Amino acid sequence: MNESINEAPCGFLTLSEDGKILKINQTLLTLLKYRLEQLHNENINSILTVPAQLFHQLYFVPLVRHEKKVEELHTSLQSSNGEEIPVILNALPKIRNGRTEIDCVLLPVHKRSEYENELLLAKKEAEVALLAKDKVNEELKETLENLKIKQKELLELNQQNQAYKINTTKELELARKIQETSLTEPIVNEQIHIESYYNASNELSGDIYGFYQLDSHRYGIILLDVMGHGISSALITMSLHSLFQRLISKGVKTEAVMKELDNHLHRLFQNNQEAWHYCTAINLLIDTNEQTINYINAGHPPGIWQDSNGELHELFSKIPPLGTFEGLVYKTNSLPYSEGGRLFLYTDGITDPLGSDLLTTLLKNNQSVSISSLKNKIIQTLQDQKEACHKSDDQCFILVDLK
Structure with missing residues (x-):
C-alpha cells in the first residue's frame, strides 16, 4: 500500500470475496486501536458491531454482488477496546490476479x-x-x-x-437465551461427575455440547465447534443440536450419530457452496460397567484422558471434520479405564489463549482437586489470558470424573 493511501485522512481497506481483510491503512488501524498483524486475514466481522455484522450480510454483500458498488452506507465499527465508531462506507469490487477484491473507503462521522x-x-x-x-x-x-x-x-x-x-x-x-437454554445441566451420581463451561465471544456461539445419561451405566457426550462465529454458525449449531440430542438420547451408536450429523451438513449446503460450513466434533459413549470410553474424533482438538496415576493420554484421530467429504466411514476408538480417572474435552477457543503446555500443566497440578475447583481455576486462567491477548473466541469445555 503506497504512502498516500496509508496516511490518507480516511479509512481504507481491501476485502476478499469471503470477507477477509487483505489490506488496511494506518489511518483505520489508528482509529480502531489495532496493529496490522492483529487484523490481517481476519474476517470483517472482527471490527464490526453485532448489529453491523447482520447489516453487512443483509445489505453490503448483496449490494456488492448485484449492484457492483456500495455508496454512502451507514454502519458501525468496533475498536479493540469496545468503542463504537459510526462510519459512512463506499465500496467497489475489482478483479485482481483472477480473484474478486473489494476496496472500501470509510469516513468516521463522529461530528x-x-x-x-x-x-x-x-x-x-x-x-x-x-x-x-x-x-x-x-x-x-x-x-x-x-x-x-x-x-x-x-x-x-x-x-x-x-x-x-x-x-x-x-x-x-x-x-442467545434460547441457545443457552438448550445446554445440558451437570450430572452427578456415584459413578460419574460431569461439569461444563460455555462462553460465547459474541451474543451467539458456534460451539455446542450435550451430555446425557442413557441408562444406569451408560453416558453419551458430544462437543461440536462450527466454523466461524455469529449468527450463521449459531443457526447451524442449533440444527445440529436438535439432531444429536434425539439420536444420543435414543442410544444410537456413536458412529451412526456422527454419520447422520455429517449427512445433515451435506444436505444443508448441497446447493449453496457459498454458505458451506464444516464442523469439528468429538462424540463419546462411556460405559461405567465395562469401564470403557468409546469415542470418535472428527477433526476436533484431541480430548485428554488423565488416568488415576496422573498420566495424560490424547483422544486423537485422523478423521476430517463433519461436512467436508461425502462418504466418510466413521470408526469408533475404544479406551479402557480404571476408576479415579478424569476426562477433559474442549474447543480451540480454550487452547488458543492457554496453549497445550499450560493446559496440561493445569491438569497435572490439580489432579487431586475436585472438578468444580479445577473448572474454576481454568476459567480464571482463561480470563487472565484474555486480558493479556485482547482476542476472544467461543470457549467451551467439559470435565468428567469417573469415580
Whole structure:
C-alpha cells in the first residue's frame, strides 16, 4: 500500500470475496486501536458491531454482488477496546490476479450531530433575518425548504436505524437465551461427575455440547465447534443440536450419530457452496460397567484422558471434520479405564489463549482437586489470558470424573 493511501485522512481497506481483510491503512488501524498483524486475514466481522455484522450480510454483500458498488452506507465499527465508531462506507469490487477484491473507503462521522446542530442554528438565524425584511429572497426560501425536507428525511432515517438497532439487539438476546437454554445441566451420581463451561465471544456461539445419561451405566457426550462465529454458525449449531440430542438420547451408536450429523451438513449446503460450513466434533459413549470410553474424533482438538496415576493420554484421530467429504466411514476408538480417572474435552477457543503446555500443566497440578475447583481455576486462567491477548473466541469445555 503506497504512502498516500496509508496516511490518507480516511479509512481504507481491501476485502476478499469471503470477507477477509487483505489490506488496511494506518489511518483505520489508528482509529480502531489495532496493529496490522492483529487484523490481517481476519474476517470483517472482527471490527464490526453485532448489529453491523447482520447489516453487512443483509445489505453490503448483496449490494456488492448485484449492484457492483456500495455508496454512502451507514454502519458501525468496533475498536479493540469496545468503542463504537459510526462510519459512512463506499465500496467497489475489482478483479485482481483472477480473484474478486473489494476496496472500501470509510469516513468516521463522529461530528455528524455537531454539524446538524449548526445547520439548525443557521436555519433559525436565516428565518429571523427573513422576518425582518420586507422582501424575501426567493432563492433563499427555496434553499431553506429543501433543507427542511433533507432534515426531515435524515431524522426519519436515524429513527429507523435506531429502531432497527434496538430490534436487532433484542432478537439477538432472545436467540442467545434460547441457545443457552438448550445446554445440558451437570450430572452427578456415584459413578460419574460431569461439569461444563460455555462462553460465547459474541451474543451467539458456534460451539455446542450435550451430555446425557442413557441408562444406569451408560453416558453419551458430544462437543461440536462450527466454523466461524455469529449468527450463521449459531443457526447451524442449533440444527445440529436438535439432531444429536434425539439420536444420543435414543442410544444410537456413536458412529451412526456422527454419520447422520455429517449427512445433515451435506444436505444443508448441497446447493449453496457459498454458505458451506464444516464442523469439528468429538462424540463419546462411556460405559461405567465395562469401564470403557468409546469415542470418535472428527477433526476436533484431541480430548485428554488423565488416568488415576496422573498420566495424560490424547483422544486423537485422523478423521476430517463433519461436512467436508461425502462418504466418510466413521470408526469408533475404544479406551479402557480404571476408576479415579478424569476426562477433559474442549474447543480451540480454550487452547488458543492457554496453549497445550499450560493446559496440561493445569491438569497435572490439580489432579487431586475436585472438578468444580479445577473448572474454576481454568476459567480464571482463561480470563487472565484474555486480558493479556485482547482476542476472544467461543470457549467451551467439559470435565468428567469417573469415580
